[in-house]
Amino acid sequence: MASQQTSNDVRDRYNITDDHQGQTASDILELQPPTDCEHTTGLDALIVVLRRIYTATMFGPRGLAQVDWVKEAEEENPILKHAWHVMGDNNEERLAANKARADLIATLGTEMNAGVASFKDLCTSPLMNKTFWSQVHLSLFWPTLYLPSGKVVRQSPEDRATTNLIHLNREHNPDLTLQQAIYSQFDVEKVGSQEVIRRPKYPLIIRVLLRTKNVSPENRLEFEDIRQFLLPQWIEAEDEQGRFLDEDEPQRYTIIAVVRMRPDMTAVRETPGDESMDEEHQNDTVRTYAQNGPNIIAAYEDGELMPPYWSVGDLRPYPLEYMLFYMRKPGEVMDDPTGLPEHAQPPNFNMVIWENANQALDPLVAELRKKPQSAEGHGPDGERADVEIESSASETLAAKRGHESKETNPTSHAAQGGRGERTRVPQPPQELMFQRAWSSRGKE
16 A cells, blocks of 8 residues: 555655565566656666666665665765656656656756766766765675785775776677676786785676677677676685685676667767767667566657667677676576577557457457346356456556566565575685685686
C-alpha cells in the first residue's frame, strides 16, 4: 500500500525493505524510464543507470539505502534523489516527471548545464564523483599502500572515483580483452619515486569505460565479450618464509547497464568520407539488463533515449565510447547467459501483434457476447467458459508485461539480504613488510 500517494518518491509509496513492496518499487524503477528525452538524453541516461543500480543494491533490510552516506549524498546531490521519481507514461505522470526534471536542471545550475550536458560529463562530474562513485561500497580497491612500509596512500574523493573507473581502450589496443583490462588494475606500480600496491576489493558496482574504433569486422568487439568477467581476490597468507599475498577464488560480475555515449563531433568531422552521422548517434542511449542476462524491456521506451538498433560492436571509422556497469553476481552461477540477445524485441512490435490479433478476434468475441450464458459464468453446455474477453489490446499487453517483468527482473530482495556475509579479505597492518610477491596469479 502506498503511504503517501501525493509523493513522487517511490520510497514514500512503497517500503523498499519489504520483499513484496520492494519488488513493486523495483519494477517501477526498472520499467518506467524518463520520457520526452529529445534534448536531455545525457541526464536521462544517467537516471536510468542509477535506477538500475538502485534495484541492484538499495533494496532489502540490509540494502545500501540504509547506509548513512547514501542519505547524506542525496542531500548534496539532487540527481541521486531524482532517480527515485515514480515517472510513468500517462499525461499526469509525464507532466510531473518533466517538471521534476526541469526543477533538477535549474537546481544544478549553469555550471553543470545538465539540460544539454553529455552523459559522460554528468556521470564523471565532480558532484557524482564526490557523492557516489568514490564511496567505500563502490570502491574497486582496498586502500592503496606504499611499499615497503605499508602506509596508506591518501586520496581525494575525485582521485578515488577516477581510479575506480576501468579503461578498456580498444582503439589503441584492438586485441585487449575485458578480462585483461580487469587484471591490469591490480599490481605494484610506481607513483613518483615510490612503489604502491593496489589490491582488489569486492564492490557492489564496477564501471568500465569502453572505447572502440571498429573499422573492420576482424577487430569487432561482440557483446558476449563484455557480458561478464571475473574479479580477482587476494588474501594475506603466511608460510615459513614470511607473509605474502595469495590468490583467492575470483568473484563473478555481470553487466546490468550499457550507455552508448555521444561521439566526439570533432573526431567525426575529421574522419575522411564521413561528414554526416545518423541523428540517433548524436544522443546518449542506454540499455539495462537483468543479473541473469536478459535485456530488460521497459513498459515504454523513449525513441531518443532507448533506440533499438545499436550495438557495442557497431562498425564506425571514428571512435565510439560506451560506459558499462556491472554488479557482483550473488550465489552460485545457475544460468548461462551466453547467446541471450544484446537487445530484446521492442515492445512496440508486440503491440502490433496484439492489435492484429484483436482485430481478427473481434467477430468471434461479438458472437460469444450474443450467446446466452448460465449463472456463475458457465456456458450453455454446463461447462465453464474458457474464453476470457479482454476489454482492449492494451490490457492484454499490460498483463503480458507484468508477467515478463517478473522474469526479466530477477533481482531478488531476499537474495540481496545476503550481501555482506562474505568473509572480507583482511587488510595488512600498516607496518607490514611485503617480503615476497603474491603467487599463483595467472593472467590468462
